[in-house]
Amino acid sequence: MCGIFGYVGTQAATEILLAGLEKLEYRGYDSAGIATVSSGNLECVRAKGRLRQLRAKLVGTNNPAQIGIGHTRWATHGKPEEHNAHPHTDQAMQIAVVQNGIIENYRELKEQLQHRGICFRSDTDTEVIPHLIAQLLQDQLSVKKSEEKILSMSGAWSGGMEFNQVKSSNNGYATSLLEVPEPVDRIFSSSSVNPFLEAVRQAVNILKGSFAIAVVCADYPNEVIIARQQAPLAIGFGQGEYFCASDIPALVPHTQVVLSLENGELARLTPLGVEVYNFAGVPLNKYPRTLSWNPVLIEKQGFKHFMLKEIHEQPRLVRASLDTYLNHDWYPTNSSEMPIKLGLPAGLLEDLEQIQIVACGSSWHAGLVGKYLLEQIAGIPTMVQYASEFRYAPPPLTANTLTIGVTQSGETADTLAALAMEQQRRSNQQSKFQLRLLGITNRTESSLAALTENIIDIHAGIEIGVAATKTYTAQLLAFYCLALDLSYRRQVLPLMRLETILNGLQQLPALMESVLEVQEDSIQKIADQFTDTQDVIFIGRGINFPVALEGALKL
Template sequence: MCGIVGYIGTQTATEILISGLERLEYRGYDSAGVATVSEGKIQCVKAKGKLYNLREKLEREVNHSQIGIGHTRWATHGKPEEHNAHPHLDTLEGIAVVQNGIIENYRELREELIQQGTEFTSETDTEVIPHLIAQCLHGSDLSLLDAVRQTIPRLKGAFAIAVISAERPYELIVARQQAPIILGFGQGEFFCASDITALLPHTRAVLSLDNGEMARMTPLGVEIYSFAGDRLSKFPRTLDWNPVQVEKQGFRHYMLKEIYEQPAVVRTCLESYLNPNWHADEQPDFSPVNLGLTAHLCDNLEHIQILACGTSWHASLVGKYLLEQLANIPTTVDYASEFRYSPKPLIPNTLTIGVTQSGETADTIAALEAERARRENLEPKLQAKLLGITNRPESTLAQVVDRLINTQAGIEIGVAATKTFVAQVMGFYFLALDLAYRRQTLSNQRIGEIIEGLRGIPPQIEKIIETQADYIEELAHDFTQETEDFIFIGRGINFPIALEGALKLKEISYIHAEAYPAGEMKHGPIALLDHKVPVVAIAMPGSVYEKVISNAQEAKARDARLIGVTSAMNAQEAAHTFNDVLTVPGVEELISPILAVVPLQMLAYHIAAIKGLDVDQPRNLAKSVTVE
């Protein structure tokens, strides 16, 4: 979950490194550092905390080096102190290494090195790597590439590393094993980074290393090798992304910008996947949704299992509802981190779906790989069928699954997911409609009604933002001082929205928040309620509306302040129950989750912003969780 940047070329390296790290700071911001080679020595500068601390230190330095590596850290091994910050050096300070991931056997390696006389200056797992590389180089005529290649087999775990050497100032070595690293190609200069966002200002030509690959970067070019030492032939691809996508564009925070981008994201999804030639009244013989799914994945399904974490898990719960109610397929949703250690019994004709915003979530990737492995060589009905839902089609997920649904959300910088959640939910609507059409579980007329409802979502989100933003910001002031707990409740398809609302609030405001099915309040959680605990109820018109209102009344009887998210058509009636009403345009219950989540995102945002917290980079979190 850390960020790596590397550069070799004709420009001064430090500014490229620090600006690249600033674009990766969402991956970790406990500490940071850069290392460069100048006059036969490695110059390493580190700082605790946010990147501006490192930038201030670098501004006091004079460094014209044209090669270097940088790192922004999300702490795993060792506290977020300067001595634990990357890059890490060997004893003679001739090798510098940055790493993303975890070296699982670092304790054994560390003990072995200590017995050989090596002194360590940090508590990190990474520090063993430069010492091991230095051992390979000592007294040998090995190249830096070969020294790194000989070191890698000793490392167990998931990692991406970048290495420079004082004695070899014209090469930078990069290696990947289960953690992302991307190469960038410029004019006489080359880059590496954990994410494309760091490369956008410099190049559109990029190449992702696959697992078990390494690269040697010099001013003359880039060479790709397997860990076995075989030279590989790979070609860059050209990005169609614009650097403007990763700018705030006048918004105070990235999160607010990304909330406002949601109508455009939904429009892009609709344009990408709905077949414009499909009309319900013409009885077409092709699907209304074009996901490019094969018969192998879709035919004769008896069961769907979804693996996800965090916000993606909440989107998957909405997906479960849609797949069961529209396509009539029994569906389970599991935490990916739990599934790989307690997999479900094998069910024939099972489609396994991995959902991850970044496409790099370690738990989800590992769970999918484990599912494929345990179904390998079984009879056809039990063999793995893997589908991925992600915002990053170039990610590791694409190498693991049979097919991807690209959620088309564009780059999301804010750590708390907003537009990518909505895009994932849209992906599930499309999948459920496609399968419902294939299985004939819905009439064409009903499919057409749902599609028309989805087409209306973008202007409806715009209306929520236009009419509710000021009111929600004003309301947020009431919860920034003494409020320590929030309860969110919902039922049916909107219970996952209650979960997502609670997660957004706790992630960025640090207010404890929990979500419950509304009917479960009286079975225990109601004991928590008093006038200090606000309750947010998602009460959208539909099959469970009256039940949610009744459950909210139970909370009101315990003096809780009630905030209702409901249809504008019900606002007057809802005012009799709720102290505060957040309205969304009237839609059928099946479509309502995408609208209901928007006021909850805005409420969480404004509470955190008014408290003066770092909305985009909340404490202890990182955007792409690439460690278990």
């Protein structure tokens, strides 16, 4: 649950970085740090513990740097100690990197870098990245010097060696670190190639795993390079200043204009603008979007913490979703109308023989409730797959199957990977085996929405709390609406029974408000009574079994 925040612009960066990291505190962390560049010097400050410990180390410093990156770390590789905190730097303290995710081939990279004389100062997988970039940057600069020398020689010798001959002297390729071939056209293309950007580009092509990174370099004091592969990363556009963050809510206090990077993309941020490339180095035309989020939404608004605030938001959000998706003009004697308005194409839901749901965590629990609803209300056999396991043991292909991906953020790496694999498995199959994909998400601009245009937007608003509350409830409501829609289309339930369920759903907001208002004191007393309890067992049957699982997860 790490967090990334970066800045380049005209203001002092330190306080902006710290404030950005504070907006990411809800994700949980055990250490934090920032790296800034000023006057060709890289300064890196890290601290174990909370951001207040980091602030304490920065008291009394006057850092004029107008560029920097910051990170809050939740330990995966290496204990929660200061030497494992991000940012990590290369040996020369010229390059700093922050990373969210896991570098799967870090052991091999570390071993090869050590053979080149690199000394590691942490136990993390992330530290291989700055050392790798430093080596690749050194290679880039060496090649650039060779190019300049050859060009001067070819200019001095009339009828002498041609530059193209030099390009083909290694069979059209130059060898970079770790024997990774690189087309010479890219390295030798012209002096306009940015060595720092190119070194990062080469590095991300060597890395394996799921990651998002932000990089600064003392020799390139006006640039932040960022890259995304299976981990969220977004850019915020200001006036002469630019931001990056691992979660969009951290950008909202600064700007409403954002661009989410897609997998396999990197970007160069400077005070003059943003350039976006794919991992092959091809420039991309990307267009930011303007959010309609009110910055007040990411404040606690008088509640003790975000989770409590979001619990109390549930009645309003359920009411809004019901207004959006229920057809209030429908009644059993007017069956020409559809009772549910999900806006899904009829072909997606026609002649379904099976449904498979792919999700993780709380979304998986919502999927288990969804299985119950889809089978009991719509009469369709349904499987629920844990996304990370689905990738390694996919079930046999079944005909006329609807695949549902459930992810609050629309960015859950395992879920996206599982859906992409299913898309690949079902390509070039007979029509009855072709992929029918539906997404249930809270972010219509997310990677899930880019994967499929068939989306049920749960309309839960920004969720800051790590433990899902309102989004879990909204996902359940989405499954209810889908099950009722399918039931009506397939004529599974009597119309009067359908009306009874719809009327019950419309009572939910008032019932939820009553519980929150009337039972608050009782809930507090129960919590006090069990404060010292060591073990709790949640028991549920039928539709309440996944609810018990979700309760256990919350506690």
